[in-house]
Amino acid sequence: MTTLHTLRKTLALTGSVFMLLFSQQAFPQSRKEYVLQDNWKFTKGDPANAAQPDFNARSWESLSIPHDWAIKGPFDGNNDVQYVQVIENLEKTQHTKLGRTGGLPFIGTAWYRKQLSASCFKAGQRAVLLFDGAMSYPKVYINGKEAGHWAYGYSSFSVDITSFLKPGQENTLAVRLENLPEASRWYPGAGLYRNVHLIVTDDTHIPVWGTYVTTPVINVSFAKVNIKTNVESTTVALAGLKLVTDIKDASGKIVSTISSTLAETDGSQFEQQLIVKTPALWSPETPVLYTAVSRLYAGDQLKDQYETTFGFRTIKFEPVKGFSLNGKYRKFKGVCNHHDLGPLGAAMNVSALRRQLRILKDMGCDAIRTSHNMPAPELVKLCDEMGFMVMIESFDEWKTPKVKNGYHVLFDEWAEKDIVNMVHRDRNNPSVIMWSIGNEVRDQDAVNGNKLITFLQDICHREDPTRQVTMGMNHYDNVMNNNFASAVDIPGFNYKPNLYESANTRLPQGFLLGTETVSTVSSRGVYKFPVEFAAMKLYPDHQSSSYDFEFCEWSQVPDDEFAKQDSLEFVTGEFVWTGFDYLGEPTPYDEVWPSHSSYFGILDLAGLPKDRYYLYRSKWNTEKPTLHILPHWTFPGREGQVTPVFAYTSYPSAELFINGKSMGKLSKNNSSNTSKYRLMWKNVKYEPGTIKVVAYDQHGKAAAEESVHTAGQPDHIVLEADRSTLTANGRDLSYITAKIVDKDGNLCPDAENELTFRVSGAGSYKVVANGDATSLEMFHLNHMKAFHGMLVVTVQSDQKAGDMILSVTGKQLKKNSLTIKTK
């Protein structure tokens, strides 16, 4: 058992061939699943005979997937230039948008191919390829023949390749992908950017996404579990097949079991009811999971074994009181995120996703909107495990275009298939709370808009009656007048806090959701004076101020949304635009190069918190106190000038001291939305030295303090790893923040020294990012300038355990190094 366990673990960790060896040994006929990550060949363009090529040709590069073929750039303002009128941004005419899709060279075709080893597939078995997403228009070839295709790059889809394979021989898999220009409003990524699975089963088997687990009754003493299980066979009569299902709790103990035989009248679907006593409930705070293990028999012969993770939780949306989870009312403290992972591009990486969620968790965030498309399945799994409620979204366009080659070109043929796959893949995951059928689709205004909303919503209901459907609406008058907003289960409004009350009195649902909120813009470490509220404010350096007073013509500052969330019970929460900065959409600088990534993030593209992170944390994290001061306090030349100091804190009041002199004690108050949530010493004057804030709790007792000192000259580099021990699986990542500090360790907030990185030992250098939306330095190169004194280096483990050493050097700086262990 121990050996098997270790072997299984080792194989799982190698990542390249993830085999359920344990189940295979115990059940020789069972399925094998290979995650096809390594030993791919890749080329750009359409070479001759690409589907069945010469494997030794030099033009094919060797690589592993997930892979984003455009992320290495170079950045260029001429890539995917779009001349468009963005009516969502209240534009009256067409404008030339540069950097809208990130300025990366992702347009064109590319091929990936790989040999499937002879031992993978034997005569009589069934083989299916499952793509978690492929950007885009994937065409799948086996031994030179097309076996299947899809179109939308974000959809998961499967292709049955059984009849194309030569049993017991090597087979060639090739995938062609094509990205069209003007097909997106953000950076989509390019290539096999998510995993590809080869699933080999007996001919008699449970197909991809073959189970549907629902929990129709949940109470303290027991829960009813309903499991529908599909089966397929070309060789055995389905009637008479036996299905044994065990439910295991989080510790692996079987807590319920059932065995049934398929009757003639059941067709190809088993339906089983089980009881689980004293079910442990899933919630963001208690993400408890159960597993249904389904074993399919023909006579005494085990044909297949299939596992489904699920959880017990109740969700309800109701008039007046809004949303409740497990009977407790709560509001979504959510963020919208695009799918890219900053410097990694769109290439999915589990540790990068986990890091994002860990950071958001600490902020107190409990919900994610996968704007504006289906996520990687790994994200949903992590949300199950780490405790986030998820809104899974499908489309940014229906039939009316926003961009020339957007989803509207696919809608008629593909919308139903895409929604069905979205729902089938993720409907067992307890973290998934609702489906979103669209974001700001222009069909809101169209005559047939109502028909389309019903069409898409009905598909979701048909495939999953347990969840309600939402969409992000922005054309308030139209959707209120044409009944669009009353047709959707959960009315979702983008940037409309001031209309929530009016909407609620006019709509039948009695509750609504801030599907997309705020869109405040800021750049980490950047402070502009004078500090004033401003929409679409532009500066010559293409940055936005981190005092968090700058927003878009259609958007707000966080406090305006907070105020409505706090005062209106029927508002079920918000999803802030965005958690992390993303590639593309550099509003308000989307017409000027070199801006090429967003300014909306609460965290920058490197994943470093902007000041705003602490504003959200002060409100959302109710477990741990927050006290954060801004700005930095190194402004040579500003002596004597008004330089406001803000504190973002969970404490009700605080006192500011500049060089020991009190600037007064302030309390949060109702004089404005911002003064409800921030403490602001607006008139203090800059003098070098130390600013200190002492926070007082509700009893007036000093509870915490924070200081910032004026920094001297850059002296050395400080390195802080988010994780100092990695798994030796060739994929695990550590994110190391490098800070340029003075001799006393104070961050030099204007330092922009170029740093260089070398990794030796049991790992490799991966990427770097500094969060500067205007930087044209490439992420994969081993040097970059610091942005406001900081950047983040990412290193990756090897498959071999040991120590990995990162050394960081910079001109005129004392160098530093750091050791990461891998095991």
Ligand code: GAL
């Ligand atoms: C919304 C849109 C988002 C993003 C955002 C920027 O209109 O849904 O995708 O563009 O604006 O504020």
